[in-house]
Amino acid sequence: MTLNHFCGIITFSLNLVLFASHCNGGNILVFPVDGSHWINMKIVLEELHTRGHNITVIRSSNSWYIPEKSPIYTSITLEMDQGLENFFDIYLQEHMRAQREGASLMTFLKLTKDFLSMITKAHLLWCDATTQIFQNQTLVKKLKDSQYDLVLADPAMGPGALIAKHLKLPLVLNVRWITSGEGHFVLAPSPLSYIPVPGSGLTDKMDFIQRVKNMFFYSIVFFQEKFLIGPIYADLCNRHIEGGCDIVSLLQDADIWLFRSDFVFEFPRPTMPNVVYIGGFQCKPAKPLPADLEEFVQSAGEHGFIIMTLGTLVNALPKEVTDEIASIFAKMPQKVIWRHKGTRPSTLGNNTMIVDWMPQKDLLGHPNIKVFVAHGGTNGVQEAIYYGVPVLGIPLFFDQYDNLLRLQKREAAKVILLDNVNGPNFEKAIRELLYNDSYRQNMQRLSSLHRDQPMPPMDQATFWIEYVIRHKGATHLRTQAYKLPWYSYHCLDVLVVLIAVIMGLLFLVFAVFRFLFCRGGRNRKLKQY
Ligand SMILES: *[C@@H]1O[C@H](CO)[C@@H](O)[C@H](O)[C@H]1NC(C)=O
Ligand SMILES: *[C@@H]1O[C@H](CO)[C@@H](O)[C@H](O)[C@H]1NC(C)=O
Ligand SMILES: *[C@@H]1O[C@H](CO)[C@@H](O)[C@H](O)[C@H]1NC(C)=O
Numbered sequence: 001m002t003l004n005h006f007c008g009i010i011t012f013s014l015n016l017v018l019f020a021s022h023c024n025g026g027n028i029l030v031f032p033v034d035g036s037h038w039i040n041m042k043i044v045l046e047e048l049h050t051r052g053h054n055i056t057v058i059r060s061s062n063s064w065y066i067p068e069k070s071p072i073y074t075s076i077t078l079e080m081d082q083g084l085e086n087f088f089d090i091y092l093q094e095h096m097r098a099q100r101e102g103a104s105l106m107t108f109l110k111l112t113k114d115f116l117s118m119i120t121k122a123h124l125l126w127c128d129a130t131t132q133i134f135q136n137q138t139l140v141k142k143l144k145d146s147q148y149d150l151v152l153a154d155p156a157m158g159p160g161a162l163i164a165k166h167l168k169l170p171l172v173l174n175v176r177w178i179t180s181g182e183g184h185f186v187l188a189p190s191p192l193s194y195i196p197v198p199g200s201g202l203t204d205k206m207d208f209i210q211r212v213k214n215m216f217f218y219s220i221v222f223f224q225e226k227f228l229i230g231p232i233y234a235d236l237c238n239r240h241i242e243g244g245c246d247i248v249s250l251l252q253d254a255d256i257w258l259f260r261s262d263f264v265f266e267f268p269r270p271t272m273p274n275v276v277y278i279g280g281f282q283c284k285p286a287k288p289l290p291a292d293l294e295e296f297v298q299s300a301g302e303h304g305f306i307i308m309t310l311g312t313l314v315n316a317l318p319k320e321v322t323d324e325i326a327s328i329f330a331k332m333p334q335k336v337i338w339r340h341k342g343t344r345p346s347t348l349g350n351n352t353m354i355v356d357w358m359p360q361k362d363l364l365g366h367p368n369i370k371v372f373v374a375h376g377g378t379n380g381v382q383e384a385i386y387y388g389v390p391v392l393g394i395p396l397f398f399d400q401y402d403n404l405l406r407l408q409k410r411e412a413a414k415v416i417l418l419d420n421v422n423g424p425n426f427e428k429a430i431r432e433l434l435y436n437d438s439y440r441q442n443m444q445r446l447s448s449l450h451r452d453q454p455m456p457p458m459d460q461a462t463f464w465i466e467y468v469i470r471h472k473g474a475t476h477l478r479t480q481a482y483k484l485p486w487y488s489y490h491c492l493d494v495l496v497v498l499i500a501v502i503m504g505l506l507f508l509v510f511a512v513f514r515f516l517f518c519r520g521g522r523n524r525k526l527k528q529y
């Protein structure tokens with residue numbers, strides 16, 4: 001062994017020790033978003049906590065899910081007296097009622113308007129809360145003194161990015177949705193010819209009319225960004241960020257995007273070097289069920305069991321429909337576990353268990369499960385892919401239809417729209433999923449593709465967070481694209497100059513020819529005389 005080698009090894013091990021000790025002591029400031037987004041974030045935080053990082057979470061005083069006290073983090077609570085909960089509930093009920101009555105352009109426009117005003121309100125509330133931070137010198141000093149290594153933020157709301165910029169800290173996003181729309185659209189080239197805008201219900205194969213529709217949906221997102229959300233943050237940016245900013249450029253400045261999706265689920269599209277796909281990071285091999293539940297699901301023998309949940313937020317279906325569904329379940333040889341709030345359906349069979357909560361992932365991972373009846377939230381869909389369980393989807397709102405569509409396109413799910421949910425349709429769909437094996441096979445194929453990765457998604461997430469801590473950011477992975485004005489991005493300025501030069505040359509050639517030709521002509525004429 002040469003001396004060089006020896007030194008190399010020493011430095012290498014020294015580095016390992018340094019890296020390891022540094023990473024164990026990582027100090028992370030987290031800005032999560034409430035609701036189902038928190039469920040995701042919490043799982044990442046638990047993992048970071050077990051790896052020895054110190055975590056501080058920023059929350060609002062009227063948060064639905066994010067507790068003030070927790071064994072895994074300390075919290076900073078911002079006062080927010082006005083909540084969105086009522087507003088949100090009313091919107092969702094209205095949305096579902098409209099869908100059940102069948103969609104028309106008028107209801108679509110009204111719902112879009114309601115949605116935008118709800119989103120606007122949420123952003124306004126959070127901007128006020130962020131101002132509370134920036135105007136409180138004690139708090140800003142405390143944040144600066146804490147010497148955080150990075151900010152981990154959910155960019156569905158803007159404050160995380162603003163705080164990172166204000167404190168001059170690296171920023172890692174746990175993302176699928178940003179302040180307006182899907183994250184990729186502000187990050188990577190996104191030609192609308194083959195990349196469907198979420199909400200449009202389109203796939204990556206579009207005919208002319210569908211591309212027009214896609215463009216229309218994109219224009220809604222664009223409008224939302226430019227005229228609703230952007231201006232809300234502009235004021236905060238001007239007052240508290242050196243040199244001003246806009247919220248999208250702050251997000252584009254993030255060091256790493258931990259994206260809650262992957263290309264087993266998503267249609268192929270261009271992406272960027274600082275995007276890390278962590279879809280399904282919340283999934284682990286299933287744990288054994290509690291004894292009573294295990295006995296219940298085993299009791300149907302080879303017929304297996306079905307689970308049904310339409311999310312935590314609402315009672316999605318009217319009473320008549322739940323009664324019909326209950327009576328269909330009652331006829332089946334399978335056992336059913338149904339997460340259902342509200343009144344018990346009168347037609348409930350003795351093979352159906354109604355629960356408030358269930359260990360969904362462990363049930364999905366059980367060998368006897370046959371079908372997952374779900375509303376198609378990102379988490380549920382990723383879990384269905386991980387465990388390879390075919391899905392009967394009843395999308396309610398937001399991105400749920402688009403999520404389910406991605407499974408249906410791969411013939412791994414069936415989707416029933418709300419205005420079509422009734423006994424006969426439900427029965428037909430569930431029988432097909434139960435007795436046509438191709439759905440299960442397709443889902444199992446997606447599952448094996450999803451699991452065949454060099455590193456589990458959760459390890460990727462923590463690796464890249466620690467990478468940013470070790471290197472104090474990851475600016476080398478960021479493109480220059482975001483700094484360019486739009487005409488330079490598309491090289492229009494270059495084209496204009498090139499075209500001008502070519503035109504100039506052509507004109508010159510033409511002029512020379514004309515000169516020669518005319519002189520020649522004159523000469524000939526002269527000779528004739
Ligand atoms: C400023 O922040 C400190 C520390 O978090 C807190 O105790 C105090 O109540 C805040 N002051 C105001 C006016 O919000
Ligand atoms: C963790 O962070 C909190 C808040 O910044 C700080 O008070 C505490 O001292 C930190 N603990 C460690 C072990 O670094
Ligand atoms: C459930 O009901 C069916 C008929 O309604 C009956 O045959 C069966 O014994 C019942 N099973 C249990 C476990 O009660």
Ligand SMILES: *[C@@H]1O[C@H](CO)[C@@H](O)[C@H](O)[C@H]1NC(C)=O
Nearest residue numbers: 411412432435436437438439
């Ligand atoms: C099963 O489902 C697949 C996919 O939808 C379909 O192509 C096939 O014809 C079905 N088979 C039967 C026997 O219905």
